[in-house]
Amino acid sequence: METLDFESKVEAAKKIMEQLMDPEIPLEKSVKLYKEGMALLKEAGEILEKAKLEVETIEKEQIEGADEEVPV
Numbered sequence: 001m002e003t004l005d006f007e008s009k010v011e012a013a014k015k016i017m018e019q020l021m022d023p024e025i026p027l028e029k030s031v032k033l034y035k036e037g038m039a040l041l042k043e044a045g046e047i048l049e050k051a052k053l054e055v056e057t058i059e060k061e062q063i064e065g066a067d068e069e070v071p072v
């Protein structure tokens with residue numbers, strides 16, 4: 001599968017969910033789509049977690065930088 005950004009992965013998972021809502025979908029296809037959707041959501045979650053860690057690191061650096069600038 002090609003590399004997609006967070007938003008694209010979530011959008012692709014939504015489209016898969018819509019396909020899974022079709023009552024006429026064959027079982028084999030639904031299982032395949034389910035696996036694909038879960039993989040996309042896992043990858044999106046990993047991207048989100050990485051972004052969260054980056055934000056926490058930036059905030060920590062900002063706090064530490066502010067502490068260093070305060071005269072004692």
